[in-house]
Amino acid sequence: MSNLLNYTLRIADNAIILGQRMSQWCSNGPTLEEDIAMVNISLDLFGQANGFYEYASSIDGNKSVDDFAFLRSEREYFNNLIVEQKNGHFGDTIVRNFLFDAYSVLFYNKLSESKDEILAALGAKSLKEAKYHLRHSSNWLIRLGDGTEESNIKVQKSLEDIWMYTGNLFEMDDIDNELLKSGIAVDNSSLINDWDKKVNEILDKAKLNKPEDCYMQTGSKKGLHTEHLGHLLSDMQFLQRAYPNAKW
Amino acid sequence: MSENTDVWEVFIQSKNGLAHKHVGNVHATDKEMALQNARDLYTRRNEGSCIWVVKSEYIISSESEDGEAFFDPSNDKMYRHPTFYTMPDGAKNI
């Protein structure tokens, strides 16, 4: 597989996995308005996934969007670890999304300057949506952190539990570095200062404490995931796997 | 704590230059959430370039019994309408 294809799949996989997680909130939201908001976010993410998979498909020349989306094994997805974490309660979801959204905005902003025109265009389009997602998750994190004592305790725990997956967002491997040389990829490690700033700003407003530094989980770029991904994929891929010759 | 949330009326300006139009309401606990909810509910099909939200309690309405006194007097003042006047043939830009 070419570096460019692998790199594109990483971005697409983040979108589809987080999109799948958000879609699970349908009819489960704390208010009807939030149900709509979260499904909206899910739709945006699937749209992003679709765009990046289409590019992947044209790079590959053979596989279709759905082949990429539904027919790879657990070890062939390259999304970041944080997006496959379970929804948990609403606070867990908001914390997970906030930490990822803050990264996403910075990432897409840089991607929109990529020397690869298609990635740049996709990045620019996705950036608009990512900004809205960040607004949504920031607003909620503030209200949950600075809401009741109960809500503050809950999201503080969410933060502590998921913190070990944040480091993974800023890793650079050989593929990243190779593509960075040609101005195509984003330098993830350069995003961490601005990410920290944003996180500090919102956690401060939310009256939450930033977790202590800890060992950061890793491996996503090699297709090494948490056990959650397997279950998510077996559900998502079921019909395609059960009816191999069918067109949908 | 009572579960009743504030109700906000929503007005959308669909295109720059047009007036805002009332489209319905949303429930929200504060103005930021009201704007967000209004955007998610009422502009899914690109129907908006600007959103106003106003707490329902701040909307003052005329009563329908006032109808006659409030609105009829403008009914017979036709001279406010341009079609009331006959213009000489050939006059332009008027």
Next chain:
Amino acid sequence: MNEQYFQKRIDREEKIEPKDWMPDDYRKHLIRQISQHAHSEVIGMQPEGNWISRAPSLRSKMILLAKVQDEAGHGLYLYSACETLGVSREYLVQQLQAGKAKYSSIFNYPTLSWADMGAVGWLVDGAAIVNQVSLQRTSYGPYSRGMVKICKEESFHQRQGYEIMATMASGTPEQKQMAQDALNRFWWPSIMMFGPQDSDSPRTGNAMKWKIKRQSNDELRQKFIDQTVGQAEVIGLTIPDPDLKWNEERGHYDFGEMDWDEFWSVVNGNGPCNIQRLEHHKKAHSEGKWVREAAKAYSKKQKSIETN
């Protein structure tokens, strides 16, 4: 005196607005009808939500999500319209969860296969559209405007379902069988969505007099059947009614006996999903309580900061 004037306005096809005088029974009827319509949209998200995570293509997943999102939105428009009659949404939700308010009984059936997404979109939304198009002319202003907005959005819902059925009916033998099976299970419940036959409908009198309802149950049901039979034929599926036949004299399709025992049994709580649908709704509501409380607490804090 007021009643007479009110009826004159109705007869003149005037719209009744929230601040207008209206008979108590008119208000009560509307509250019940509009809120049950709203509850139906919200509960209806569950059977379809059941297949979102398993949608077999990215495109069909996005379309299904957009459809269900619309449904939530329709629920909101309708709760909004109902609130203009002087009830709070919170009260309406309490009524639903206490089993005192109903929702459309079709949603007490399970969605067992992906083909059910096709059947639901094609038949259930199809039936809803027939009903809602008629309701666009209802006498109560906010309800009528809500219906106009909903009708604009609804037509893609039916097309989405029909497209799924068409694709499967012309697919592999297993897909075709799946589609036929879904049609077999959803046909009768769908035509019974229009409610009891006119001869068995006690509330229809006032509803028609006050122009809340513009056409009768039987009229709407006939309209739906007439337009749907041809659609099934085009995609090669068979409607599970051996008595279905074009009647040249009437200019309509004759159709078989509906099983009203089954209908009432499901309405009264014995459907496959009655308990599950309400439990799901209550669970989401109670699990979200701490979130709603947090949002309120935050807003209270902000208000006291602003006034100090």
